[in-house]
Amino acid sequence: MKKYYFGPESIVQEICITLLARGHILLEGVPGVAKTTLARYYAALLGLSAKRIQFTPDLLPSDITGMRIPGPDFQSQKFIPGPLFTQVLLADEINRAPAKTQAALLEALEENRVTVDGTTYALYEPFFVLATQNPQESAGTFLLPEATIDRFLIRIRLGYPDREQELSMMHAHHVIPPLPAPLFSAAQLVETQALVERVQVSEPLMRYALSLVRATRRHPQLELGASPRAGLALLRASKARAVLQGRDFATPEDVRALAIPVLGHRLRLSYEAENRGVTPESIVHRLIQDLDLI
Template sequence: MPSTLTPDRVARVSQLSRAITEEVGKAFIGQPTITEALMIALLARGHVLIEGYPGVAKTTLVKAFSGTLGCHFRRIQFTPDLLPSDITGTYILDMRTNTFVLREGPVFTHVLLGDEINRAPAKTQSALLEAMQEHQVTIEGETRTLAEPFIVLATQNPIEQEGTYPLPEAQVDRFLIKLKMGYPSGADEKRMLSTYDKPPIPVRPVVGPSDVLEMQALTQEVFVAEELLDYVIGLVAFTRSHARVYLGASPRAGLALIHASKAMALLRGRDFVLPDDVRNLAALVLSHRILMTPEAELEGQTGNHVVAEAVDKVGFKMPKRA
């Protein structure tokens, strides 16, 4: 079957990505690379976990990004008393018909913002697992398929903050990318201070659900050389054999890195993946999936250190086009 990934379509995806980044920049003051990471997750059919202290515009970023997609958007504010049914929905009795009908929860949407996801206990957090992995939910034994496209953009405060619960390891592994948002640069913060009393600039939709689905389908056709598959396997294997790692990256992590690299290549106007795509995304995709030994944690070592070491030590060959 001939590929539908023509040069014109590649150029169009790249153009739409730039337009989305520019539109997000009207409402969110920060590095464009953050928006690119969200686009990578969207095209790779993944989800994003955004970590940062309160007040660094995590929610503003997500709302601006979702506004450019022209997709249905819902928000869940996670709290300690939030129940799983508050996410997925529940059956209620319709007094008019004397039958039980489903009241759909906020998970039935295209773009789901899980705000401060680590404010809720593990049982409630886990209610998203099936939705994130299989794009479906099971309510009272009945499975319902979610709309496409579907992406979860979750924010969380650092676990050192009071009133937070660590995300279960299985849930963390479902996030394609973990972004850490620090404080803005001096120039960006000055822009914030100079515009805070002005009405926010509305964000216009750049694409629609059908456009997103088309871009996701095109992403799957991006070429990945066999040498790059070996390179990804080498990076993942390095994390598993590291002396300071308690639990290394899973096979799902390797798949995620391939999918993300395809998306980055397409966004940058290519129909093939380069080693730099893998290397640039390794930390974003792998670091949060690595558990360090207690001794390493006491010394301040993190998954980022392991991935940086892997990128430095694991070699690769330049791919050859088929």
Template sequence: MLWDRPQALLESVVRQIERIVVGKRETIEHLLVALLCGGHALLEDVPGVGKTLLAKTAAKTLGCTFGRIQCTPDVLPSDITGVSVYRRSTETFEFRPGPIMANVVLADELNRTTPKTQSALLEAMEERHVTVDGETHPLPEPFMVIATQNPNGFEGAYPLPEAQLDRFLLKLRLGYPTAAEEAALLSRPSSESASSRALLLVEELRELQRAAAAVHVDEPVKLYIVSLVQATRTCAELSLGASPRASLGLYRAAQALALLRGRTYVVPDDVRELAMPVLAHRLAVRPEASYAGHAAESVMARLLATTPVPSAPVASKAGGAG
């Protein structure tokens, strides 16, 4: 069956990454969701839980070129995008690309660099090109930014602006491993962390992205996505709700998750699973609500619990079961 192969390919990718990043299957799946629908991912957690390892392993497993930006306060925008260098022999300027010119770009500890340097990623993340000295340079396809950051409040961290947070499709957390998972890490040979191999070609990844975009979404499911996003805009505890970009992001992410699950259609549970990582980081809680102990995640959880859920679409009407 045509839809068996995408699911089998994606399952093999998840399993290989899971052998290296132990016990984080849901986070791995959601990271693949972001890549399948051309989105970017923000990994926020305390140091040492495997954020950088996950990004590097995913790029290697997917056969993508990889660029890394180590974000520190002295990094300049040109260190990310590249520079034009004058060549005396030809009397012309030559563009020397920065690490942004890769399929998967890791912006490590993004909130430790200055807002000016953070903004160098805005054009690349939204428009898939960079402008250096007035000349526009397209980025490779597929293109994805995986940024890591330490939680706000850690020393030397600059909060990301709302415009940049909105460009991240998903915000994910890894969390500490369980005792059993940590014991497995201690028992694993040190060479195993470098043993991932490419399971896909870049063209196969593009085909998977096209397959994800073709997944059917029933009208009631579309209206459910809109209802969730509209609820964030009318919530009294929030000063900033989710944007239309968030609606489109949740729609595409649900399509990609359905493909990962082996279906040709989206069900409401796909939307419910992704609503928190897609929407919560885009919300701003009013000061008085924050003082009362409300966080964006708790507000989003309440909106998920109170927004009516449509019935799951019938497989025969949605293009057949996977």
């Protein structure tokens, strides 16, 4: 990825963690900071089937999931799959579509399946969504509901690159480079995901992660704390990080390293905290410092 993306290495690592943990990722940043480029070249390296949906205000749920149409005899119906039926889905500018269209992704993000006209269809394995969104203050954007945000394992905020990174980007992309050859197969990725499932998590580590999640619900500067789904997401991400580092067990360092990217986007600040410039990430950082391993 260093040939195509010139941001922090931690971002690529967090995308790998999300994929191995069977999660989905939300990339947030102003237009032009390579959100789509990062997603497109990463999908190519995976060697998986990939599709892209450009979210717009007039996009309909059936444009995502597919639809049933009458057969030639007008007595039967045929299902026409939408772009959701792929292994890697690039959901570009997801917050430019209204809530009704965004909701079409909920079942797919959580259960890897979709229901159309009462019939449920399984999605492909592996199934991985890379969604990009512009900041909420950008023109023409809709607020992502908490139910949608909570289903993204990790949120990554992309800022402007530094001078040297931007110069390297100019060297590499003033002529658009071809998509890279795939490095993996679907079978290899599914096998590695199964390996993540077998990573050991000790009882004290579970209690530590649980205490961190529950502390967000009692924090005076938060209106909405992390959900039970967030605690499970934190453990799954920690197990994936352990695999990437060659371990078959998760450690407190895995939990601490991933607490901000996993929990930060699930928290809602109080009105007073927001006015004071407090961020969810700073709250999680303080909780990590103050919380002892049980």
